[in-house]
Amino acid sequence: MTEATTKVSQNKFEKFKSEKDGLAVKAELEQFASIGWEAMDETDREHRLKWLGVFFRPVTPGKFMMRLRLPNGIITSAQMRVLGEVIERYGDDGSGDITTRQNIQLRGIRIEDLPNIFNKFKGVGLTSIQSGMDNVRNITGDPVAGLDADELYDTRELVSQIQDAITNNGEGNPEFTNLPRKFNIAIAGGRDNSVHAEINDLAFIPAYKRVGEAGAQEFGFNVLVGGFFSAKRCDAAIPLDAWVAPEDVVAVCIAVLEVYRDNGLRANRQKSRLMWLIDEWGVDKFRTQVAKQMGKPLANAAPEDEIDWEKRDHIGVYRQKQAGLNYIGLHIPVGRLYAQDMFELARMAEVYGSGEIRLSVEQNVIIPNVPDSRLETLLAEPLLERFSINPDTLTRGLVSCTGAQFCNFALIETKNRALEEVASLAQEVQLTRPVRIHWTGCPNSCGQPQVADIGLMGTKARKNGKPVDGVDIYMGGKVGKDAHLGTCVIKGVPCEDLQPVLRDLLIEHFGATLKKSEALVAT
Structure with a gap:
């Protein structure tokens, strides 16, 4: 980080961030577990724990929320089973919610169990690092990436690469733990904008562009910046007038984050999201600074993007591009899951599919890779009476x-x-x-x-x-x-x-x- 990040008016958030990096509490979990939540330092408990994905909730004192990181909304049956085991411990207090960022939040967590929970997570490749406060939130991608015959780009690998760069492969990365405010990234791979690109600070939209002397059409992404919701202001993302090839997407993410980290407004937290910086600089200056940070020029945007379908919700039974396979979209009412639901979804993903589960921004579940021969039996599962493939229109x-x-x-x-x-x-x-x-x-x-x-x-x-x-x-x-x-x-x-x-x-x-x-x- 540059010296500019410390030269700001010290509101209370910037003050406690400058005193101690949020990731520092990672080494103190055993101590927190032994002394209990009431004896913890208040700032550690109510703010810094969020860097580890652990959220104090005054309405349920002593029962914390945990927010996972599930890039592209993909989770394995083994991981889902572990989440079920975690919240099963807490009885009526334990539940999980699918979020509007293809993610899962767990409720009812006690501080005494954090070391054991994190060990369980590590055993199945889960992480909650940097999922709260002034960090990049869960990175969204197309929920049917790699399954949809009409997709333009399989977003899974790019989303994972971005997460690994930002979080140091899930261990925590101090380079990106002190942003001015939270930051959302999305990559669209299909034609229907399944990721709601326009409400992200940084989004990549499929677009073809004529490149080189031959003028051949190449696939890449037009870039949008600045979309966000807050209590003070809501804005749709605007074009950066930039087109990037897939191999440059990670570099663009890093450059945008570095420019925002080092120059974003910090004095007033209500004016600290990326769009406020773009307002102050103008989009042309912001684009120039991103290119400078990358060390290479940005190509102008393609004249048109490829978002030309109406939005799909993926609920129901759909053919995959792989012959003889299907993905099944289950409607999860308002995204609420309990331990037994998680166990059943994990079992069904293993018995009928490949052990993989997808989440959508509509708070629903997709079970992919179901062979034709198992489809009828899956559709007769009792769980589908609650998690319907054909819910009513409302x-x-x-x-x-x-x-x-x-x-x-x-x-x-x-x-x-x-x-x-x-x-x-x-x-x-x-x-x-x-x-x-x-x-x-x-x-x-x-x-x-x-x-x-x-x-x-x-x-x-x-x-x-x-x-x-x-x-x-x-x-x-x-x-x-x-x-x-x-x-x-x-x-x-x-x-x-x-x-x-x-x-x-x-x-x-x-x-x-x-x-x-x-x-x-x-x-």
Whole structure:
């Protein structure tokens, strides 16, 4: 790191980062386990542990959250089984959530068990290093990479290479543990933008470009920068006007991170994401500095990218490009998994597939490499009664953040409320196509309401002069071809009054019709 990273106004976060690198607590886990969470240094407990992927949660004191790193959303059956074993220990407190970054978070973890948990992780090649605070978060790629006959590029190897460079092969890399704020990276390999590229700080979009004297078409990626959600501001990523060959993607990631690390704004954490630096410099200067950091010029962007399909959710049964094999997309309601679910998914991946499991940004699971001969038996598995391959149109597109049950930032409960709302709506209306409804508990937007058909952001509303749980409603978000962010259309709807509002929106904007019994009541 350069001297510039230390010459900043010392807000409390920059101050404690300058006093002690977050990775330093890695050597202190045994001590933490022996003294217990209450005796720990407060900054170590509430902040530095996040560098190891361990999160103190005031709403569940003594029960921590752990966030994994699963590049491209790929996990083996052995790894999934270990995660099940970890949360099984905690009974009703133990659960796991699939996140909107193809990742898994574990809940109910006790500090006394951390050394043993990390040993278990190491035994199966799992890591949670640098998954919180001012680090690069889980790197997303196409969920059906290597399976889809129509894919343009298999993203798996590139995503793994980027993670290994940033985390020093999962051991921790001090070169990238002191960014101004968190940082998201995505690589799209198909035509439908499965990674939601536009909401990442750095994203790579498939594009062909004429290269060399012969003008042959070469495959590479157009680069987007600056996309992010925060309580203060939400912005879609903008073009860097750069095209890079696959072999240069890792170098571009490193160069962008180094420029951001050494020059990003640090005095005000609400203005520390990459887009604020781009605003200050202008995209041309930022591009010039990235090329300088790389030590080579950047080619101009290809005139067009290859994102020309509408978004797919991969739920259902699909042929792979490998003859006689299929991948099966299971809908996991709001991404919530318990220990027995993890054990069953691990078993099914081994019995019917190749022992591999994929996760999507819609919080769902894919079991790949299922032979035709095993398909019918798999589809008869009892687990598919809950994790359906053909969920109803409202449930199918449902996404939710953690909510107030476990997250101290959330202003309302989301996951349980989301399930209850769509169950009630399903009794009233019918639709001919899925509607993507995203819930998020606070303006930090982990549930990404801005990319939904209908987005619901937790807030405090007023009813009869009293504060109550409520939501701000967003509409118009689009993913896939011509992706763009939605905007807030209704503010402060009390949650107890939400159902008729959602029903009317579904009828007016998405072609829903009242079911017969409801239509009779309405007349």
